[in-house]
Amino acid sequence: MSTPLISIRDLHVSFHTQDGVVKAVDGVSFDVMPGETLGIVGESGSGKSVTANAIMRLNFGTQVDVSGEIIMNGKNLLEVDDDELRTLRGRQMAMVFQDPLTALNPFYTVGNQIAEAYLIHHPKATKSEVREIVLNAMVKVGIPEPTKRMDSYPHEFSGGMRQRIVIAIALVNNPQLLIADEPTTALDVTVQAQILELIGTLQEEYGSAVMLITHDLGVIAETADRVMVMYAGHAVELANVDELFETPTHPYTVGLLGSVHSLDDSSRGALQTISGTPPSLINLPTGCAFHPRCRFELGENSLCRTEAPQLHAVGKSRSACHLPESQLLQIGAKGGV
Amino acid sequence: MIYFVIRRLLFAVVLLFVVSFFTYVLFTALPTNPAALTCGKNCTPEVIARNEVRLGYDQPIHVQYGRFLKGIFAGRTYGPEGASVHCPAPALGYSFEYHECVTDLITRTFPVTLSVAIGAFVLWMGIGVGLGTLAALRRGRWQDRFATTFSVVGISLPTFFFALLAILVIVIWGGLLDFPQYTGFTENPIKWFSGLLLPWATLAILSASTYVRLTRNGILEVMNEEFVRLGLAKGVKRRTLIIKYVMRAAMVPIVTIAGLDFAALLGGAVITESVFNLPGMGKLSIRAVTDSDLPVLVATTLVAAVLIVVANAVVDILYGFLDPRVREKV
Structure with missing residues (x-):
C-alpha cells in the first residue's frame, strides 16, 4: 500500500x-x-x-x-x-x-x-x-x-x-x-x-x-472509491464504496441507506427514517453519540452509553460501534442496498 | 453603458424642472407678500399694490413661474420703472433685502460652503473609512471598541454642542487657534486652512461616526462572503485579499452614500455656518427664512436641490462603473 x-x-x-x-x-x-x-x-x-x-x-x-x-x-x-x-x-x-x-x-x-x-x-x-x-x-x-x-x-x-x-x-x-x-x-x-x-x-x-x-x-x-460516514463530529464508518452499500457495518449507515429510495426496488414500500433528531453538538450524549437514536443500542449501563466507540475492523470495513462483529455483519447484510 | 448615462442625464433634467416648479410654487404660496419687502418700513398699501403689479406678483402662478424660468436662461429686469435693476442670466431673482441679484449672493456664498464641504468631506472620509476598516480588521479588540465608542459619541453629540465646545476648549481656553473666520483660499491659503479647521472638525465628527459604522459593518459582511474564502483558498495574500476582495466590494455602497452626503453638505451646512459665523449658503438661507426673503429662499433651496439631483445622477453613473452587475442590468 x-x-x-x-x-x-x-x-x-x-x-x-x-x-x-x-x-x-x-x-x-x-x-x-x-x-x-x-x-x-x-x-x-x-x-x-x-x-x-x-x-x-x-x-x-x-x-x-x-x-x-x-x-x-x-x-x-x-x-x-x-x-x-x-x-x-x-x-x-x-x-x-x-x-x-x-x-x-x-x-x-x-x-x-x-x-x-x-x-x-x-x-x-x-x-x-x-x-x-x-x-x-x-x-x-x-x-x-x-x-x-x-x-x-x-x-x-x-x-x-x-x-x-x-x-x-x-x-x-x-x-x-x-x-x-x-x-x-x-x-x-x-x-x-x-x-x-x-x-x-x-x-x-x-x-x-x-x-x-x-x-x-x-x-x-x-x-x-472509499467512503467515510460522519455523525455528530465523529467518523462512524470507513469503507470501500461497494462494501458500504452492500454490507454497511454501522447502525447509522444502515439507517442512512434505508432512508434512500431506490427506483429499481419497489418492493421495499415506505421509506425508513432514523427516529429522533441529531444531537446538540454543545451537549453530546455520553458514550456513543448515536445511541439515543440507535435501534440496536445495548441498554442501560452498557458500553453504548458510557464509552465512545473507536473505529475498528468489522468485516472488510472499519466501524465505530460497540455491537459484536457478528451482529453488525448480520444487520449490514439486511440493510445493504 | 453610454445609453444608460444619456438616459440617466435626461431623467435628471426632467427631475430638475419638477423640483424647480414645486419649490417655486411652495414658497410663493406662503402668506408673506414679497412685494411688501420692496419698500421700507413706512410703506403705504398703495405703494405695495403698485409694486406687486410691477414685479408681476399679481399674475397667476404659472405666469410667474414662466418668468422665473425665462430669467434663469435669459436674465431679467426687476423693480419699478426708473429704479429697475437688471440681473443677467442665470437670474434667480432679486433680493430687496440685500439689494442684490440672488445669483450674485449665491456666487459669493457658494465658495465658502464649498470650502467647508470639501475639507469636512476629506476629513470625515479619512477618519470614517480608516477607523471603520481598522475596527473591522481588529474586531473585538481595543481598536474596535475605540471606534465603536467614537461613533456612538459622535452621533450623539449635536453639531452645535460640539461646535461650541470646540470654540470654548480650543479657542478660548487653549488659545490654540484664532476664532474661526473665513478667508478666501486665493487670498491666503494658510488663513483659509486655519480658519476652517474647527468647522471641518465639527462636521467631520458627526459624519465620520456614521461612516465608521458603515465601513465596519460593510467589511465584516463582505469578509463572510464565499468569494473571500475562495480567495483565501487560492492562496491570496492577506493584504491583497483585504484590498482586492474585501475593500473593493465594501466600498461600493459607501462611495454612493458619500456622493449624496457631500452634495447635501454643498447645499449649506446651516448649523455649522451659523455657529462659526461663516458667510456661506447655509447662513444665507437661514437669514432668508428669518427675513422672509422669498427670492433668496427659493434660489438657495433650488440650488441645494440641483446639487442633490446632479449628485444622484453622478452616483448612479459611478455605480455602473464600480459594479459590473449594475452595468448590465440597466
Whole structure:
C-alpha cells in the first residue's frame, strides 16, 4: 500500500459560542491516498465541511480551537506558518465550494480570477503564458468560446458554468488534493451529473486525489472509491464504496441507506427514517453519540452509553460501534442496498 | 453603458424642472407678500399694490413661474420703472433685502460652503473609512471598541454642542487657534486652512461616526462572503485579499452614500455656518427664512436641490462603473 497523500489524525475542531463550546469535529482520523476519491457523507452538522475547511485552514478565527494533526508531504498543516500555508493553498490543495453563485468575486472577470490563481503560485509567468493557461483551463472545464468568455463577469454565467469556472480555478495549478465541498448541491440535477463527470475526468487526467463531501448517497455511489460516514463530529464508518452499500457495518449507515429510495426496488414500500433528531453538538450524549437514536443500542449501563466507540475492523470495513462483529455483519447484510 | 448615462442625464433634467416648479410654487404660496419687502418700513398699501403689479406678483402662478424660468436662461429686469435693476442670466431673482441679484449672493456664498464641504468631506472620509476598516480588521479588540465608542459619541453629540465646545476648549481656553473666520483660499491659503479647521472638525465628527459604522459593518459582511474564502483558498495574500476582495466590494455602497452626503453638505451646512459665523449658503438661507426673503429662499433651496439631483445622477453613473452587475442590468 502506498503512502497516504494526506493523513488526518485525531482532528478536533470546536467553536466557542455564547451558548457553549460546539464540538463540530471530535477526534476524526483518516487518510486520503494519492489519486483516490474519498467520499465524506453525513447529515447537516455532522462535521463534513468543518473537516474540509480545517484541512485548508479556512475556519481559523479567534473563536475556534483546532487540534490534532493534518500531515501532508511530511508537514503538519496545523503548524505551518501563514507564508508557507499560502504556498500550499491553491497549489497543493484546492477547494470547490458549494454555491458557485457566491464563490466568484463579482467585480473581476472570470479570466482575471483564473489568472490570479495561477499567478499567485507562478509570479514570474508572462502575460501570454498566463493567457494560454487560462484559455486552456477554460477549455478543459468545458466553457464554450473561451476567448470571448474570459472577459465576462461571473454574473453573466449560469450556475453550472460558474461551478466550471470555480473548478478551473481549483485545478489551474494541478493540485494533489481537490476538496469538493458539496459541489453539486446548489445545481439542478442534469448539471449535477455533468459537474461530477467533469471532476472525475479531470481527476483522471491530473491524478489528483479528491475529497468529495456530500449528503447525497447517490453521488457517493457514482464517484467515490472509499467512503467515510460522519455523525455528530465523529467518523462512524470507513469503507470501500461497494462494501458500504452492500454490507454497511454501522447502525447509522444502515439507517442512512434505508432512508434512500431506490427506483429499481419497489418492493421495499415506505421509506425508513432514523427516529429522533441529531444531537446538540454543545451537549453530546455520553458514550456513543448515536445511541439515543440507535435501534440496536445495548441498554442501560452498557458500553453504548458510557464509552465512545473507536473505529475498528468489522468485516472488510472499519466501524465505530460497540455491537459484536457478528451482529453488525448480520444487520449490514439486511440493510445493504 | 453610454445609453444608460444619456438616459440617466435626461431623467435628471426632467427631475430638475419638477423640483424647480414645486419649490417655486411652495414658497410663493406662503402668506408673506414679497412685494411688501420692496419698500421700507413706512410703506403705504398703495405703494405695495403698485409694486406687486410691477414685479408681476399679481399674475397667476404659472405666469410667474414662466418668468422665473425665462430669467434663469435669459436674465431679467426687476423693480419699478426708473429704479429697475437688471440681473443677467442665470437670474434667480432679486433680493430687496440685500439689494442684490440672488445669483450674485449665491456666487459669493457658494465658495465658502464649498470650502467647508470639501475639507469636512476629506476629513470625515479619512477618519470614517480608516477607523471603520481598522475596527473591522481588529474586531473585538481595543481598536474596535475605540471606534465603536467614537461613533456612538459622535452621533450623539449635536453639531452645535460640539461646535461650541470646540470654540470654548480650543479657542478660548487653549488659545490654540484664532476664532474661526473665513478667508478666501486665493487670498491666503494658510488663513483659509486655519480658519476652517474647527468647522471641518465639527462636521467631520458627526459624519465620520456614521461612516465608521458603515465601513465596519460593510467589511465584516463582505469578509463572510464565499468569494473571500475562495480567495483565501487560492492562496491570496492577506493584504491583497483585504484590498482586492474585501475593500473593493465594501466600498461600493459607501462611495454612493458619500456622493449624496457631500452634495447635501454643498447645499449649506446651516448649523455649522451659523455657529462659526461663516458667510456661506447655509447662513444665507437661514437669514432668508428669518427675513422672509422669498427670492433668496427659493434660489438657495433650488440650488441645494440641483446639487442633490446632479449628485444622484453622478452616483448612479459611478455605480455602473464600480459594479459590473449594475452595468448590465440597466
